[in-house]
Amino acid sequence: MSVAVLVVSERVVGEVPDVTFELLGKGREIASALGGELAIAVLGHQVGELPFGAADVAYVVDDPALANYAASAVEAALAAVVEAASPKVVLMSTGTVGLDLAASLAARLGAPMASYAVDVATEGDTVVATSQLYGGKLLAEVALEGSPAVVSVIPGSFAADAGRVGGAPRIETIAVSLDGAGARGEGVREPEASGVDITAADLLVSVGRGIGSKENLELVQELADALKVPLAASRPIIDQGWLPKPHQVGKSGKKVKPQVYLALGISGAPEHLEGMRSAGTIIACNTDPKAPIFEVAHYGTTVDLFDLVPELTERL
Known part of the structure; x- marks a missing residue:
């Protein structure tokens, strides 16, 4: 065959x-x-x-x-x-x-x-x-x-x-001659360790591209601090250098399974969903009602995160 x-x-x-x-x-x-x-x-x-x-x-x-x-x-x-x-x-x-x-x-x-x-x-x-x-x-x-x-x-x-x-x-x-194959890898560099272990958290606040700029991360960080939980992120935030690699959720980051996953400004690309779809309760905030994140979310809102997050932080 x-x-x-x-x-x-x-x-x-x-x-x-x-x-x-x-x-x-x-x-x-x-x-x-x-x-x-x-x-x-x-x-x-x-x-x-x-x-x-x-x-x-x-x-x-x-x-x-x-x-x-x-x-x-x-x-x-x-x-x-x-x-x-x-x-x-x-x-x-x-x-x-x-x-x-x-x-x-x-x-x-x-x-x-x-x-x-x-x-x-x-x-x-x-x-x-x-x-x-x-x-x-x-x-x-x-x-x-x-x-x-x-x-x-x-x-x-x-x-x-x-x-x-x-x-x-x-x-x-399969025997193949690779002597003339060109460049060879010299090694693999792992990202520097940090004090954050998003895989161990029972509750995660996670932020995506919808945050707009690095300066706006402080808004979401205040919410995470009020909840006493780590701040996680989708790949675009990491690629921009706004947060270190250990904070990344997804295929090329870490798989997490908290009891509650609060996704703010995250569209829900398959790479990201692979890393968090097993969370006990997924709560999503995205202004686009057709965002893929709502296909896995248990609860969701299309209110602007810049209106929602300060209110949540104040109540906490």
């Missing part, structure tokens, strides 16, 4: 992230529809024993050049795996590896590509992806003609449980 779907493991350091199992779960569904096998690509050095989840076959490239992440080396290794597997679909996450390599891999292969996908399906032998545009305000459905079709999926779009179902995949070791 030929390979129908190849899932690219998102692992850069540490454990295999949830999004890889999300892709394996969806990959199993697509592989069954296309009548082929589900494969996973594992790239690294001294990878050891890793969970391959629902995969039928694992293609492993183990090379010193992959000890630390470097786009050129990983792309060359991944291209070798695709050549060996000949999949109909390549699934990657819109994370470190997918953002860096999906487009360049598709160009290298001359393959059709869809990015920021929130769903992947089949119509006969054709792969159909549904992608977000304008931060999720529009969805575009596109049929990807040609093989392989490269699709980068937004983390949190699928359930991970189906992809965790373990089996005994056969291991295919």
